[in-house]
Amino acid sequence: MIRGKGIYKGFSNNEVLCDLNINVKKGSIYGLVGENGCGKSTLLKILNGIYDCDKGNVTCCDKGIFESPETKEKIFFMNESVYNFYGFSVKAMAKFFSTQYKTFSWERFKELESVFKFPSSKKMNNLSKGQKKQAMFWIAFSLKPDVMILDEPLDGLDPMIRKRIKEMIINETADREMTTIISSHNLLELEDLCDHIGIIYRGKIIIEKDLDDLKVDMQKIQYVSELEDTSVFDDDRFEVVKHEKRGKVKIEIVRGYKEEIVDVLENSRITFYDIMPLTLEEIFIAELEGKEYEYEKIMVR
Numbered sequence: 001m002i003r004g005k006g007i008y009k010g011f012s013n014n015e016v017l018c019d020l021n022i023n024v025k026k027g028s029i030y031g032l033v034g035e036n037g038c039g040k041s042t043l044l045k046i047l048n049g050i051y052d053c054d055k056g057n058v059t060c061c062d063k064g065i066f067e068s069p070e071t072k073e074k075i076f077f078m079n080e081s082v083y084n085f086y087g088f089s090v091k092a093m094a095k096f097f098s099t100q101y102k103t104f105s106w107e108r109f110k111e112l113e114s115v116f117k118f119p120s121s122k123k124m125n126n127l128s129k130g131q132k133k134q135a136m137f138w139i140a141f142s143l144k145p146d147v148m149i150l151d152e153p154l155d156g157l158d159p160m161i162r163k164r165i166k167e168m169i170i171n172e173t174a175d176r177e178m179t180t181i182i183s184s185h186n187l188l189e190l191e192d193l194c195d196h197i198g199i200i201y202r203g204k205i206i207i208e209k210d211l212d213d214l215k216v217d218m219q220k221i222q223y224v225s226e227l228e229d230t231s232v233f234d235d236d237r238f239e240v241v242k243h244e245k246r247g248k249v250k251i252e253i254v255r256g257y258k259e260e261i262v263d264v265l266e267n268s269r270i271t272f273y274d275i276m277p278l279t280l281e282e283i284f285i286a287e288l289e290g291k292e293y294e295y296e297k298i299m300v301r
């Protein structure tokens, strides 16, 4: 659905994105993660056609985005610019967006009054920070876009409305195959919502995978072993990406397939083991710490 190939983007002498590739499938909910300043917002602005890239190719349904107003009309983008609609009431904002998007539905806007519990006559500057974001979601769900691009959208919203908005995204995905790209630092939240994850590091997407596949080749294990300091996975077939010791218990995150790992555990002198679920946060930290380590090794040579 949305494809970016060989994207380069910089500001003055600061090269932010460098030969970045991204592939977002129709009907998926794609979580974009990465450290502060790694270029998530810049990429989202390129995918929405606000920025053109310096080099590379970005398409939505095989049509260029930056140069195509019809393609831009399929995409709704939400970031902190909600604060630009200062003197507008929610209804006036809806009127503005209804002129920009043919798909805008006033019927849907009316239905959503029961979700967003403030009148549409309220002016944006009289709403709280969280309510301003809610007003933008009210508009977003009324205009039924093919693609929603959301830059840290759930921060500052209360738990009830966050849950409701996540349900609405999931329903729109199931009902009409809406595609969503969402950036956030709240990995727990993304884990609940997304089916695909892209990790940006040093200008590139270093990992782009189905969330379940991301967990297939990495395992978290706790075990009690007679070996004092060495890991039972001290073997070329595996990479121990995290090692922690609590008394006699070792907790390790190991890159490798579950069957091979169980085989090692079953055939080692250990008194107990347990394979535990990995969180997205643990995978993210393990992958990025590994990359930092590789990078430092290159830099000190």
Ligand SMILES: Nc1ncnc2c1ncn2[C@@H]1O[C@H](COP(=O)(O)OP(=O)(O)OP(=O)(O)O)[C@@H](O)[C@H]1O
Pocket: 011, 014, 016, 034, 035, 036, 037, 038, 039, 040, 041, 042, 043
């Ligand atoms: N309009 C701009 N002019 C100059 N530099 C910019 C501009 N926008 C972004 N940058 C720079 O590009 C880099 C990436 O910024 P970006 O906002 O895309 O990162 P981010 O991953 O979204 O960060 P965060 O997680 O902190 O929100 C930063 O070094 C930032 O200073």
